[in-house]
Every structure is written in C-alpha cells, then in structure tokens.
Amino acid sequence: MRRISLPVLAVASLVLVTTALALVFFVVPDDADQGFSQRIFYFHVSIAFTSYLCFGAGAWKALLHLWRRDPRADLESYVAVHQGVIFGALVLLTGSIWAKISWGHWWVWSEDQLVLFLVLFLFYAAYFMLRFSVDPGPQRANLSAVYALFGVVLVPVSFLAIRLSHRLIHPEVFTRHGPNFGGWILAAYLVSQVAVIVLAYTLYRVELAGKRLDVRIRELRTA
Amino acid sequence: MIAARGVGRRFGDKRVLRALDFELPDRGFMTIIGPNGSGKTTLLRLCAGLSRPSEGELHVDVARERIGFLAHEPLVYRELTAVENLELYGKLYRVRERRERIGMLLERFGLWDARRERVSSYSRGMQQRLALCRVLLHEPQLLILDEPYTALDGEGAKLLDAQLAELVGERTFLVSTHDPARTDQFATTGLALA
Amino acid sequence: MTYFADVRALARKDLLLELRARDTLPSMLLFVAAVFVVFHFSLPSGSSTLAASGLLWVAIVFTALLGLGRAFVPEREQRVLDALVLAPCDRSAIWLAKSLATLAFLVAAEIVALPLFALFFHGLRWSTIAGVALADLGICGVGTFVGATAVVTRARELLLPLLFLPLAIPLIIGGVGSSTVDAPGRYLGFLGLYDLLFALLCWAAFEYVVVE
Numbered sequence: 052m053r054r055i056s057l058p059v060l061a062v063a064s065l066v067l068v069t070t071a072l073a074l075v076f077f078v079v080p081d082d083a084d085q086g087f088s089q090r091i092f093y094f095h096v097s098i099a100f101t102s103y104l105c106f107g108a109g110a111w112k113a114l115l116h117l118w119r120r121d122p123r124a125d126l127e128s129y130v131a132v133h134q135g136v137i138f139g140a141l142v143l144l145t146g147s148i149w150a151k152i153s154w155g156h157w158w159v160w161s162e163d164q165l166v167l168f169l170v171l172f173l174f175y176a177a178y179f180m181l182r183f184s185v186d187p188g189p190q191r192a193n194l195s196a197v198y199a200l201f202g203v204v205l206v207p208v209s210f211l212a213i214r215l216s217h218r219l220i221h222p223e224v225f226t227r228h229g230p231n232f233g234g235w236i237l238a239a240y241l242v243s244q245v246a247v248i249v250l251a252y253t254l255y256r257v258e259l260a261g262k263r264l265d266v267r268i269r270e271l272r273t274a
Numbered sequence: 275m276i277a278a279r280g281v282g283r284r285f286g287d288k289r290v291l292r293a294l295d296f297e298l299p300d301r302g303f304m305t306i307i308g309p310n311g312s313g314k315t316t317l318l319r320l321c322a323g324l325s326r327p328s329e330g331e332l333h334v335d336v337a338r339e340r341i342g343f344l345a346h347e348p349l350v351y352r353e354l355t356a357v358e359n360l361e362l363y364g365k366l367y368r369v370r371e372r373r374e375r376i377g378m379l380l381e382r383f384g385l386w387d388a389r390r391e392r393v394s395s396y397s398r399g400m401q402q403r404l405a406l407c408r409v410l411l412h413e414p415q416l417l418i419l420d421e422p423y424t425a426l427d428g429e430g431a432k433l434l435d436a437q438l439a440e441l442v443g444e445r446t447f448l449v450s451t452h453d454p455a456r457t458d459q460f461a462t463t464g465l466a467l468a
Numbered sequence: 469m470t471y472f473a474d475v476r477a478l479a480r481k482d483l484l485l486e487l488r489a490r491d492t493l494p495s496m497l498l499f500v501a502a503v504f505v506v507f508h509f510s511l512p513s514g515s516s517t518l519a520a521s522g523l524l525w526v527a528i529v530f531t532a533l534l535g536l537g538r539a540f541v542p543e544r545e546q547r548v549l550d551a552l553v554l555a556p557c558d559r560s561a562i563w564l565a566k567s568l569a570t571l572a573f574l575v576a577a578e579i580v581a582l583p584l585f586a587l588f589f590h591g592l593r594w595s596t597i598a599g600v601a602l603a604d605l606g607i608c609g610v611g612t613f614v615g616a617t618a619v620v621t622r623a624r625e626l627l628l629p630l631l632f633l634p635l636a637i638p639l640i641i642g643g644v645g646s647s648t649v650d651a652p653g654r655y656l657g658f659l660g661l662y663d664l665l666f667a668l669l670c671w672a673a674f675e676y677v678v679v680e
Contacts, residue, residue, distance in 0.1 A: 187286050
C-alpha cells in the first residue's frame with residue numbers, strides 16, 4: 052500500500068469524493084420520510100465507519116509497537132488515531148445535523164452511534180492530552196500504544212453499555228424507517244464509503260509524511 | 275559483562291549521551307566521571323535496564339535479579355521502618371535466610387538500633403546507608419552505584435570503603451563519582467563523559 | 469506460587485503505608501458525606517429515589533478518583549517505582565497489589581457511605597450493593613492502571629480524571645442499571661464482563677506502562 056504514491060491517492064480521492072457527491076445529491080431519489088435533507092446520512096454513516104477503521108488501525112499499529120518493537124509503528128499509530136478523531140468530530144457534526152433534520156433537536160440521546168462517538172471522542176481527546184504531557188521517547192510511545200489498545204476494547208463495551216442504557220433514560224421513541232437498499236441507493240452508499248476511506252488514507256499519508264519529516268529534522272538538529 | 279556500541283540517548287530535543295563505546299568485563303570495576311549534566315545517571319540507568327538507548331546497542335549480560343542499583347534517591351519508603359523496607363525487598367528478590375541477612379546488613383552499616391524507626395526520621399546519611407543495605411541484600415552480581423559517596427557521612431564512607439574492599443574482584447562494579455580518588459584503588463577501567 | 473507471594477508482599481506494603489499516613493481513607497469518607505448533602509440540595513423536590521440512586525454512582529466514582537489520585541504518590545515522590553521495576557517480580561504484580569489495596573480503601577469507605585445513603589435517601593436495594601461490589605473491581609483495576617499512567621506524565625493529577633472518566637462510563641451505566649431497573653441481572657452481568665475484559669487488559673499491559 053505504501054507503494055501507491057501520494058499524488059495518485061490525491062487524485063483518486065478527488066475523483067471518488069466528487070462522484071460520491073454527485074451520486075448523493077443528484078442521482079439518488081428523495082427519501083420517503085425526510086426528503087432531500089436526509090442525504091447527509093450517506094456521509095454520516097461512511098464517516099462513522101471510516102472513523103472506526105482509523106481507531107482500529109491505530110490500535111493495530113500500537114500492538115505492532117509493543118509486540119514487535121517496530122520503530123515506525125508509534126508515529127503511524129498516532130496519526131491513525133488523529134485521523135480517527137478528526138473524522139469522529141465530523142460524525143458528531145453530521146449526526147447533529149441529521150438529528151435536527153430527523154427529529155428537530157440538535158442532539159438526541161437515543162441514537163446509539165452518536166452517543167458512542169461522544170464517549171470515544173472524550174476518550175481519544177484524552178489520548179492527545181496524555182501524549183502531549185510526556186516527552187518524546189520510548190515511554191511516550193508505550194503509554195500511547197497501551198491507551199490506543201484500551202480504546203479499541205472500549206468500543207464494543209461502550210456500545211453494549213449504551214444499548215443497555217436505553218431502559219434507564221426517559222424513553223424517547225423515535226421511529227426511523229430504514230432505507231431500502233435498491234439500486235442507486237446502494238451504489239451511493241458504497242461509493243461514499245470508498246470515497247471517505249480513500250480520503251482518510253490520503254490525509255493519513257500526508258500527515259505521516261509531514262510528521263516523519265519533523266522527526267528527521269529534529270534528529271539532524273540534535274546530532 | 276557490559277558491552278556498548280554507539281550508544282546514545284536523547285530526551286526530546288536534548289541529546290544526553292552520544293556515540294558511547296565501552297566494555298566492562300566480568301568482575302571489573304569501572305569508574306565514570308564527568309561534570310554535572312554529562313549523562314552519568316542516564317548511563318547508569320541504561321545499564322540497569324530502567325531505560326533504553328535511543329541508538330546503538332547495549333548488552334548487559336546479567337539477569338535482572340542479579341543487579342543492584344543505587345540511585346540518587348535511596349529508593350525506600352519513608353513511612354516504613356528500615357526493617358519493613360528490607361523485608362519487602364527481601365521478599366521480592368527471594369532472598370534466602372532473609373531475617374538473618376537483613377540483621378547482618380543493618381548491623382554492618384550501623385543501623386541496627388534505628389531499625390524500627392521510620393525512615394522519615396533518618397538523616398540523609400542514614401538513608402543512604404539503608405539504601406546500601408537494600409542494594410546489597412540480594413547479593414547482586416553487578417553493582418551499579420550512582421555517586422555513592424555523595425550523601426554519606428564520614429562514618430558511612432568508611433563503611434562503604436570496607437564493603438567495596440570486600441567485594442571487589444568477586445563482583446562487577448559500575449560506579450559514577452565526583453571524587454575518583456576514592457575509588458582509584460579499586461578501579462580497573464574508567465570512562466569520562468563530557 | 470511466587471507471583472501471589474509478590475502480590476501479597478506489595479499489597480501489605482500499600483496497606484501499611486495508608487495505615488501510617490491515615491489521610492486517604494478519612495478524606496474519602498468526609499468527601500462522600502459532603503457529596504450526599506450536596507445531592508440533597510441539587511435534586512429538585514419531587515425527584516424520585518431513582519434519581520438519587522443514579523447520583524450514588526457519581527458519588528462513588530468521584531470518591532474513588534480521590535483515592536486513586538493518592539495511590540502512586542509514594543512511588544512517584546520518592547521514585548521507589550524504579551526499585552520495584554528492577555525487582556525480579558512480574559510487573560503486573562505491582563498493578564494487582566495496588567488495585568487490591570485501593571479496593572480495600574474503597575470498600576471501607578463504602579461500608580460507611582452506603583448506610584449513610586440509605587439513611588439520607590431512604591433505602592438501598594440488594595442489587596445496588598451487588599452492583600457496587602462488581603463496579604468496585606472495575607474502578608480499582610482500571611483506575612490503578614490509569615493512575616500509574618498519569619503519574620509518569622507532567623500533568624499528573626490533571627490527567628487522571630481525564631483518562632479515567634471515559635473508561636468509567638460503562639461502569640456507571642451498569643451500576644445505575646443495577647440500582648434502578650426491575651430486572652438488574654443483565655446489568656450485573658455486564659459489569660462482570662467489563663471487569664473481566666479490562667482486568668485482563670490491565671494485567672497484560674501494565675508492564676509497558678512502567679518499563680521503557
């Protein structure tokens with residue numbers, strides 16, 4: 052994967068995102084219940100899935116760091132988690148917009164995904180606080196890696212907890228009709244998903260290259 | 275027993291150790307000298323296994339339980355007594371005939387009478403002597419001592435001299451000091467850090 | 469089995485230190501009592517006892533945080549952690565021993581806090597007590613782990629709640645569920661699952677927190 056060059060990725064992202072936008076906004080039919088504004092849901096789901104992928108990748112790289120002592124893994128893990136948080140913030144943003152459209156409120160506690168991302172956002176924001184309060188070195192890499200692994204365990208545990216919490220909170224019963232996955236709708240989902248994943252990977256590679264350069268400059272300066 | 279090739283250690287943007295090559299053979303005695311901030315403590319921590327080098331290779335050919343490390347701080351719990359501290363370390367290091375050995379060391383370093391008092395009531399010199407007991411408790415093969423004479427009073431320094439004289443030639447020593455004259459009689463090799 | 473002998477030796481040390489210092493446990497007790505009084509004034513009149521049950525869990529988590537903040541103080545201030553790490557024992561034993569000692573203090577605080585809660589807010593269910601017992605395991609295990617992480621950083625006391633609270637959210641949900649719902653079995657089961665998963669993770673990962 053590293054052999055795909057950055058310009059190629061950038062072009063691919065551009066093409067895919069444009070296609071996805073075109074499909075979502077011009078080709079797909081209006082939703083039966085919510086009309087035109089429901090279209091943000093295509094991106095909301097794609098971004099959420101991509102965010103999970105980023106956290107998972109971050110945890111995988113963290114494992115490589117701890118287990119195999121791969122020298123490149125710490126930075127890769129950090130950048131992956133960073134991308135995950137950026138896209139996570141976008142999930143909260145698009146989710147909030149979608150909630151306003153669907154139910155008239157900017158925030159709803161009944162949407163599991165949204166609440167889960169709130170918890171994860173808090174968790175991974177603390178990841179950055181942790182990372183920035185330790186000097187660069189093997190200890191910082193170890194602590195970050197361990198914390199990233201905790202995050203990945205927290206995802207299913209929190210999801211389960213949030214589902215259990217529905218019986219506790221004042222029940223807000225909002226029904227939502229699931230989209231029926233016919234033809235163009237499915238195509239739009241798939242293209243959006245691939246587009247967001249490729250975009251995330253491109254941004255990951257860009258940031259990683261920049262961070263690696265920073266490290267190299269620092270090494271040269273203190274040689 | 276210890277072999278270093280190109281060892282360096284960086285803390286963030288600061289480089290503390292750079293391109294170190296040295297060897298300490300079994301049963302040798304190496305003195306490390308250098309001004310403050312030259313990385314003596316960092317090097318000792320690397321050899322003890324508390325830290326990893328940023329570059330280069332460092333081989334320390336001895337198991338963790340056979341290393342005794344004397345740091346700047348005495349590394350004892352201030353709210354416990356001398357006996358309680360040594361009991362804890364004795365259990366963790368699986369020292370045989372623990373009680374006898376603790377008693378023997380406390381007596382040798384002149385702490386027997388104060389053994390049931392909390393370390394917080396000890397003078398700095400007494401704390402350093404307790405630290406020496408801690409280090410010697412498990413009969414380590416490799417002794418890493420970070421400026422052992424600095425915190426000792428006159429009496430304690432004489433006790434340490436006697437202890438070193440007894441063990442030199444049987445154990446391996448890595449000692450950093452401000453006052454190389456004290457350890458010249460034992461040293462087989464030396465390292466100067468800038 | 470030397471592993472448990474190590475844990476026992478280390479836990480004994482932690483308990484001894486607290487008995488000598490005598491500051492953490494009394495602080496936790498006073499804190500919890502003060503928090504209950506604050507709750508009384510914070511809850512609007514006509515609030516159900518269920519709302520109070522929910523707040524009990526807030527009190528427990530924050531009281532635990534108070535205790536956890538003190539957990540690694542001797543190791544940090546006197547750098548004794550270096551000596552423990554150098555010892556031949558498994559590093560996870562340090563975590564387990566510290567968790568057990570913290571658990572002892574938390575339970576001691578709750579032995580006073582729970583009856584006090586029953587007194588102020590009229591009643592305590594068996595499922596609440598079971599929930600508290602299970603949640604305590606998770607709080608102490610994860611909290612001790614996170615406490616050790618926080619201690620090696622510059623930010624220390626600031627970082628502990630930030631790292632701990634997101635991880636505690638599932639525990640609070642499980643706990644409140646076991647306190648309020650008619651069929652608490654599912655929530656108690658969830659708490660047990662959390663405890664098991666995170667105990668395993670903490671046990672396996674502690675080595676990397678204290679060793680470079």
